Amino acid sequence: MKKDWKYIFYLGGAVLIYVAFNLLAPRQLDWRVTYYHKHKIPFGGHALNTLVHDQFADRDIRQNNETLYELYDSVQKPVNLLIVASSFSPGDEEVKALLKNVAMGGHALISTGGMYGKLPDTLGIEITNYFYEDGYTQYMTDATDSTHLRFSNAGLPDTTHYLYPRKNMGERIAITNDSLDMRVAAVNDLGMIVTVTIPWGKGKIILNSTPMIFTNAYMLSGENNRFAATTLSYLPDNDLLWTEFYELGRMEARTPLRFILMTPTLRWAYFITILALLLFILFEAKRRQRTIPIIKPVANTTLEFVHTIGDLYYQHGDHKDIAEKLIMYWLEQVRTRYWLSTTKLDNAFTEALIRKSGKPAEDVRALVNVIRLIQSKPDVALDRLIDLNDRIEKFTPSSL
Numbered sequence: 409m410k411k412d413w414k415y416i417f418y419l420g421g422a423v424l425i426y427v428a429f430n431l432l433a434p435r436q437l438d439w440r441v442t443y444y445h446k447h448k449i450p451f452g453g454h455a456l457n458t459l460v461h462d463q464f465a466d467r468d469i470r471q472n473n474e475t476l477y478e479l480y481d482s483v484q485k486p487v488n489l490l491i492v493a494s495s496f497s498p499g500d501e502e503v504k505a506l507l508k509n510v511a512m513g514g515h516a517l518i519s520t521g522g523m524y525g526k527l528p529d530t531l532g533i534e535i536t537n538y539f540y541e542d543g544y545t546q547y548m549t550d551a552t553d554s555t556h557l558r559f560s561n562a563g564l565p566d567t568t569h570y571l572y573p574r575k576n577m578g579e580r581i582a583i584t585n586d587s588l589d590m591r592v593a594a595v596n597d598l599g600m601i602v603t604v605t606i607p608w609g610k611g612k613i614i615l616n617s618t619p620m621i622f623t624n625a626y627m628l629s630g631e632n633n634r635f636a637a638t639t640l641s642y643l644p645d646n647d648l649l650w651t652e653f654y655e656l657g658r659m660e661a662r663t664p665l666r667f668i669l670m671t672p673t674l675r676w677a678y679f680i681t682i683l684a685l686l687l688f689i690l691f692e693a694k695r696r697q698r699t700i701p702i703i704k705p706v707a708n709t710t711l712e713f714v715h716t717i718g719d720l721y722y723q724h725g726d727h728k729d730i731a732e733k734l735i736m737y738w739l740e741q742v743r744t745r746y747w748l749s750t751t752k753l754d755n756a757f758t759e760a761l762i763r764k765s766g767k768p769a770e771d772v773r774a775l776v777n778v779i780r781l782i783q784s785k786p787d788v789a790l791d792r793l794i795d796l797n798d799r800i801e802k803f804t805p806s807s808l
Contacts, residue, residue, distance in 0.1 A: 443492045443619065443655050445471055450625035453492065456636065459627070460490070460650065463640055468647040473659050476502035479649050486514035486611060488648045490640075492619050493655040495522035503527045511609025515643050519616035520654075521579045531606055532585025535617050538600060539578045547574060556597045557618065557635060569597075570635040572618075572626060577602075579617040593642065594635075605642060614642045727788040731796055735779050738800050753780055767803060775799040 438449040445457035460469060472479070476498055479489075486509055496518060498506065503526050510516055523535045538544045555577050556569040580600035583590060593614070594603035606613040616639060620626055627633045652659075668674040739750040746764040748757060753776050762772045778796055782788055788796075 441494060441620075441623070443494075443622065444652060445650070448624060451620070451623040453622060453624070455624045455627040455633070456492070456622045459633065459637055459640065460648065463637065464488075464645070464648050467645065469650065470648070471650045471652070473653045473656060474651055475499075475653055476651070477505045479651055480505040480509050483509070483649070486510075486512045486646075488643045488646045489514065489516035489518075490643070490648060490650040491516070491518045491520070491654055492622050492652075493520050494619065495524065496520040496527075496654050497524040498527055498654075500526055503530065507608060510611035510613055513610040515611050515614070515646070517614040517616070517640065517643055519619040519622060519639075521617060521619055523615075528584075531613065531615070532583060532588055533590075533604070533606075533615065534582045534584050535579055536582055537578045538580050538598070544598075547578075557594055557602055557621070559594050559603075559635075559638060560592050561594075564638065566634070566638055568631065568634070570621075570632050571630065572621065572632070576620045576626075577618050581615060581617050594639070603639060612642070614639070727790055727793045728782075728786070731782045731788045731793050734796060734800060735782065738779075738804070741804065765803075771799070771802065775803055 439451065440449065441451040442449070443451070443453045443456075445453045445460075448454045457471075476489075489506070489509070506516060506527070507530070521535065521537075523533075528534055539547055553574050554571055555574040556571050557577065558569050559566050577596065580596065580602060581604055583601070583604075589607050591605045592601050592603070593605055594601075594616075596602055602618050603614065603616045606615060621632065621636050621639070627636050665678070668678050742748055742761065743750055746761065748760055748764065750757070758773055758776045761767075761776070762769045765772065778792075778799055782792065782796060
């Protein structure tokens with residue numbers, strides 16, 4: 409048991425050292441681009457979440473990870489929609505649900521660096537990265553690594569130039585069909601469109617090509633939060649649906665245990681089973697006393713064999729031969745047990761046997777005398793044979 413506790417102590421110490429190392433080690437920044445409203449990492453959306461709740465303080469804000477089709481299937485009236493994603497590729501049914509809600513009076517703000525599928529063709533727009541276009545390739549290596557964004561709407565008093573890193577603001581909106589009454593809302597330092605408003609039925613679609621403006625790193629830099637806030641202000645004061653599906657997906661468990669973990673009863677059963685197994689392993693780790701088998705002593709079958717042989721000879725009536733066999737096996741046991749020489753059955757042998765066997769001296773002397781007498785006679789009477797057998801059994805009833 410002490411050895412078991414020693415190993416448990418070593419293992420626990422290793423775990424503590426590992427935890428302490430991770431807690432004390434300098435934290436590395438997480439540079440993932442998530443736009444997730446709970447993430448406080450540089451490219452998370454915690455600052456945007458705060459801004460949204462400030463601007464729509466008296467409205468119902470529903471944050472989720474559902475598709476447009478699922479969202480609009482559950483609303484009964486036109487609402488605002490907010491999508492911030494690196495790329496946006498809705499299916500045909502999702503596009504229909506979006507345009508239907510906007511046509512009925514809803515508004516949608518979609519900020520994405522790439523749009524694919526049916527929606528861009530329907531709206532007559534295209535989102536491209538000007539770094540890779542002819543005439544703009546120099547900006548990939550230009551020493552001027554900053555750009556500024558500004559609002560171009562004459563109805564807005566804001567004429568501020570908001571500064572951002574150029575490398576993260578390379579997307580622009582190209583109008584491929586100007587049949588719709590689009591209005592440019594914001595441009596970059598090269599005059600390229602980054603935000604447009606597109607009327608659709610009774611509502612509008614606000615399309616922005618620089619989703620990084622809504623991340624923590626840039627909203628908390630200088631006055632850039634005003635650019636994000638003004639962009640959000642294109643949405644009217646109404647209930648808001650904010651879906652993060654198009655950047656993060658369902659955010660569900662992606663393991664084979666997904667079904668178990670998503671079902672409360674099965675999840676509890678799973679955790680209880682794990683706990684029971686850990687407790688079982690903990691208690692079984694203790695050393696238990698091994699069962700000590702009962703070993704039966706080796707039976708002394710010599711006398712049984714002698715009796716059997718004696719009975720056989722007795723049936724033939726050869727008393728002398730039976731007596732010699734009894735004497736021979738008895739002497740063999742004396743040699744084996746007491747380490748005495750049985751060559752001469754003299755007084756020295758008798759005294760040595762008395763000392764080593766611990767038997768009464770008169771019984772030992774009488775047995776030796778009977779044996780010498782039988783060995784000297786050519787024949788042995790039955791009563792003498794019986795006397796010899798009784799004396800041998802009295803000398804070694806169970807010890808030989």
